Amino acid sequence: MQNIDDAFASNYICGVVEGFYGRPWTAEQRKHLFERLSKLGMNTYLYAPKDDIKHRAEWRILYTKEEIEILKDLITVATKNKVNFVYALSPGIDIMYSSPKEIKKIKEKLEQVREAGCNAFALLFDDIETSMQNLDKQHFASFATAQVSVTNEIYKGFKPVQFFFCPTEYCESRAVPQLNESEYLHTIGEKLHPDIQIMWTGPRVVSRILTVEHLERVSKVIRRNPLVWDNLHANDYDPKRVYLGPFYGRPVAIRKVTSGLLLNPNCKYETNFVPIQTLGDWNSSEIDGFTPQTSQSFSLSNPEPIENAVKLSNRYDPLQSLSAAAKLWHEEFGQTSGPSIPPIPRLDTAIDADDFALDRQRSASNDLDADCNGDTEIQLEEIIQAVVVPEMTEMNEAVNSLTADYAEPMEINSKEDVVSEPVIEDIESEQVIPVDYAPLCTLIDMFYLPFEHGERALQFYEEFTWLYENCAVMAGIHVGDGDLEKAQVEWLRHFDEFENIVRNVFLMFKRISNAPNKALVSEVIPYVWEAHGICATVFAIAKWLKNGGLKDSPDEQSHVWSSDFDDEPWSLQGGFVGDSIRMLCQGNQVNAFLNNKLLLPLTVTPYELRPFCRDDIKFLGELSRSSEVSNTELQSLRQSLIEDRYMHLYIELQFEHTFLAEEGFTPEEKKAICFAAGKQSGQKFFDFVEEYVTNLKQKYAGMGLQEEDVRNHLSFLTRSVLQKFYSNKIEISTELVNFQIKTIQDEINNWYPRVSDSILINYPSYVDLRFSMDAYDSMPMKRILHCISVTLTMTGKQYFISLLSFGNCF
Secondary structure, X not given: OXXXXXXXXXXXXXXXXXXXXXXXXXXXXXXXXXXXXXXXXXXXXXXXXXXXXXXXXXXXXXXXXXXXXXXXXXXXXXXXXXXXXXXXXXXXXXXXXXXXXHHHHHHHHHHHHHHOOOOEEEEEOOOOOOOOOHHHHHHOOOHHHHHHHHHHHHHHHXXXXXXXXXXXXXXXXXXXXXXXXXXXXXXXXXXXXOOOEEEEOEOOOOOOOOOHHHHHHHHHHHOOOOEEEEOOOOOOOOOOOOOOOOOOOOOHHXXXXXXXXXXXXXXXXXXXXXXXXXXXXXHHOOEEOOOHHHHHHOOOOOOHHHHHOOOOOOEEOHHHHHHHHHHHHHHHOOOOOOOOEOOOOOEOOOOOHHHHOOOOOOOHHHOOOEOOOOOEOEEHHHHHHHHHOHHHEOOOOXXXXXXXXXOEOOOEEOOOHHHHHHHOOOHHHHOOOOOOHHHHHHHHHHOOOOOOOOHHHHHHHHHHHHHHHOHHHHHOOOOOOOOHHHHHHHHHHHHHHHHHHHHHHHHHHHHHHOOOOHHHHHHHHHHHHHHHHHHHHHHHHHHHHHOOOOOOOOOOOOOOOOOOOOOOHHHOOOHHHHHHHHHHOOOOOOHHHHOOOOOOOOOOOOEEEEEOOHHHHHHHHHXXXXXXXXXXXXXXXXXXXXXXXXXXXXXXXXXXXXXXXXXXXXXXXXEEEEEEEEEOOHHHHHHHHHHHHHHHHHHHHOOOOOHHHHHHXXXXXXXXXXXXXXXXXXXXXXXXXXXXXXXXXXXXXXXXXXXXXXXXXXXOEEEEEEEOXXXXXXXXXXXXXXXXXXXXXXXXXXXXXXXXXXXXXX
């Protein structure tokens, strides 16, 4: 039995509720949490994982011997750390309130848990239908009286140290018709046993602020101080977002009008270090120390004042607390181990991997190892996929976290290890150096809070918006009365500031990917990967503006990332990535295109996007080189054909939107991955091609090579593509390979597509894509398409056509 005396039980309730939808935490993570709560002076953990199968979906079913032993062990560890383990059951999804058998099921379940040592319980009736079954309507006057009847009977039968109740109307926005007039809440307040704590999330499900005035109004209705279930850092409504910022918007004074506060944090346990750490500071403070003036001096970008500041122990300043928590979290990245993580959601079984990914050829040295238990290492790519494309994985499938095998091994590796290692200048030292403080602060600022961004994220938005609004000077367009040259110097100064922010994000991606604490890396890497990708895209667009790509002076842009928005955060596309997309796509229809809705093969190898020009022709021509072609003359011909077919055409026709992706093994050694070019007027492209093809045929007709050699080379290109695409599943005949190639001139005639004028009327722009057959290059190619789509819309072109065939592949 939990050894919690009356004095402890009457203290202000403060701690964590594991109450989110999605993969529950592991037993190791929960034990780790109990130790943290104890060290921070917090006293309560509420077990309520929505998708733990016997908590909600199968609430009637008793635990097995193995499950109850694991639960007993958790309760024992919580008690040892002076943390009150509160066990919650959610029977509201299908309970028959008037059935004695149903009441008996609840009692049997709670009695089983009590025998495991727990003496604090909760019944949750949140997120359920508000209508009763017909038999219940005959027994109870209302939905509220039915819940009160069941809850009071359970409470009186167990007389626990603590008992929590979560109502169906658990926030002001869900009160019908409104808070003061809600018959449901008035009934709950009047008839529920006075010793039962009633949980409340605030004005909304996710409340931007909690005020004393609001909570006093709630207290009058429910006839007791509410127990706050705080969803400030919850991200289960959008797993692509995560909130790493401080406990904020809740004055210390609300403790006088509440019985407690439990934080329902991010789904991924390791991302909650700062939220829980700062909650502990809030809980131990007596008054607020936060003012707009003090917040300036204690920003993450200027942590020096923290070193010399004398922090009054009874004051809570969220930014000062954040700075201290960030430094402690920084140390966590350098640890060599952490608690095991939940199993990674796998691909939907209905998806055939061959439909979207081609086998990647890797050297034998890149084969996956096994850990000491013989388990296969977890791939960082799998972890990232589960977050960035959650629709493709079984995110909300009910699972059982109270089993011995509910955890992943902590040997986490990347499919890209051999490829990505050269990116690090000193891989030996890199593996033992913890994450730098500055990149970590960048991560926190970019994934801050549901209604606010951190300082570096704001700088990112503001600098890019300034660059965009003032980019006309880089196209040589004189705006205003000032000197054009001075205006360009000022623009370049802002560009340098913006580049520094982006480079810090790239450094963050590099450092965190190689941090020793693999459990922690596995939980944060999806968000770091997303930040890297969107920053690479925006940075490439900024470079395009720098090159004078936009000839017009844009209108002043809305600051979509900053507002007094006080609705539920899921009602807008938000978060750092979401707001970055909104910033790029104001007033156009490209927004949806920039979101990850298709499962693509991913890579953790860093890459960079940039515009390309005439000087890059030879660099991009290297994509044509193949180890399968031994003849030097044919290799040279192959490169010449690629350059003539693509790059020279782009340059001569002055394609306005040309971008490439490159891997940077070292600052001196770079490798092209893929490229694409967009022409604002597709009609001009197709008109120009006719003359260009004539010139090419004359050029190759005059070459000294034997025609048969060239024909063999062209056939090889076709065969190579087909074999890789079909993975040898079909027999490629000579007729299929040759495609009735008769002469070099005939082949060149087929190089470029033909599009009818009617299509060009609706899709006036043309985009040409060129990529290798390496499936893991698909994401960089997609990012390039994002760059071209956005820059086209900046020029007023929202629709383009792109034709794909085997010929687009190298």
